Amino acid sequence: MNFGKVQSSFEAAANKAGLLGTLFWWDLGNNRVEHRALVEHADQAGLDKALLPSAVKAATAFKRAWRAAARRTSDDLLLREIAETPEQLVVAVVREHPDVLNLDLRYEVLARAAFNKKTETIALLEKHDILDGLDALLDHYSAITTEDIRAMVLGFVRKSGLSIRHAGGVYFIPPALSDTLRALAEVLRAVGSNTTWSLPVANLSDAAAMLGSLAHETLDAEIGAVEQELAAFDARDVDTRDSTLQRRLKKFDELRGRTNLMAGALSFRADALLEKLITLEQDVKRRLFGEPDLQPLASPATDTAANEPPRLQPFDADVGF
Numbered sequence: 001m002n003f004g005k006v007q008s009s010f011e012a013a014a015n016k017a018g019l020l021g022t023l024f025w026w027d028l029g030n031n032r033v034e035h036r037a038l039v040e041h042a043d044q045a046g047l048d049k050a051l052l053p054s055a056v057k058a059a060t061a062f063k064r065a066w067r068a069a070a071r072r073t074s075d076d077l078l079l080r081e082i083a084e085t086p087e088q089l090v091v092a093v094v095r096e097h098p099d100v101l102n103l104d105l106r107y108e109v110l111a112r113a114a115f116n117k118k119t120e121t122i123a124l125l126e127k128h129d130i131l132d133g134l135d136a137l138l139d140h141y142s143a144i145t146t147e148d149i150r151a152m153v154l155g156f157v158r159k160s161g162l163s164i165r166h167a168g169g170v171y172f173i174p175p176a177l178s179d180t181l182r183a184l185a186e187v188l189r190a191v192g193s194n195t196t197w198s199l200p201v202a203n204l205s206d207a208a209a210m211l212g213s214l215a216h217e218t219l220d221a222e223i224g225a226v227e228q229e230l231a232a233f234d235a236r237d238v239d240t241r242d243s244t245l246q247r248r249l250k251k252f253d254e255l256r257g258r259t260n261l262m263a264g265a266l267s268f269r270a271d272a273l274l275e276k277l278i279t280l281e282q283d284v285k286r287r288l289f290g291e292p293d294l295q296p297l298a299s300p301a302t303d304t305a306a307n308e309p310p311r312l313q314p315f316d317a318d319v320g321f
Helices: 003-017 035-045 058-070 134-141 146-160 175-191 205-236 242-266 271-289
Strands: 019-027 077-084 088-099 104-116 121-124 171-173 195-202
Touching (some): 019 175, 058 134, 077 104, 146 171, 146 242, 175 195, 195 205, 205 242, 242 271
Antiparallel strands (some): 088 104
16 A cells, blocks of 8 residues: 555544644755745745744855865865854864874874855865865855755754654644644755655544653653753752753743643643643752742643644754754
């Protein structure tokens, strides 16, 4: 039975019993699209532009370019960053010389390339074959490429979906986000050689119970991981940077939104999960601000917002994959 027949069978069951949600997975090919064109595709598909990656900055494009060039070096040559200042970024082709007698390594600089952040141009201070392709690589990475597209998809499913496999790859998307999922799949197919698959899940008692149990277990594990991380900070007895704690607060907001979303879609009680989140959040706020910020517990069973899709946040490239 091919996928089309399987999909038709699942759709028929969902039409009869109601839609519980959608299983979604994808395969990305080669992608390179100008940011302007990506925005146009999103407009045509009706995809919220908050999900899109930002246009690639020139300095970021150069960093991607020289790292791509570094992957093409031979065993005895390396491409390394020498320095980055507000004005420029300099990389060098170096040869590594092992000093076996003294158990040391020595490096010989063979050539350097400097990227001017103001003019957004590359100057070769010395010639070398490895550096010859930097201009072409800079042009390639100035557009949105596969790594940006992958981050965009992962950003959506990790904030709005439930991983069906521990290794990821297949995600359950609640019905409240069906339109967003459709638009995202349409954009993916438009910008590159990408393939997406969607299977509707019928709202049957066995499926709801199984997915509800999986969602509760997965969310509890994620909250537990954050709890262990905070405990590890205390165990090391070191000062935790405020920026790290601020990222944890952002993580709590994401987990709370996803918990309410899944509890509403799969009809399980999430009070205990939300209580854990509030306790952890108060701990982080004490570290940041010196006093707790008490908030009432919102139960997904009575909260009218539980079945609403989460508010989309601006795309954040730091998705931790």
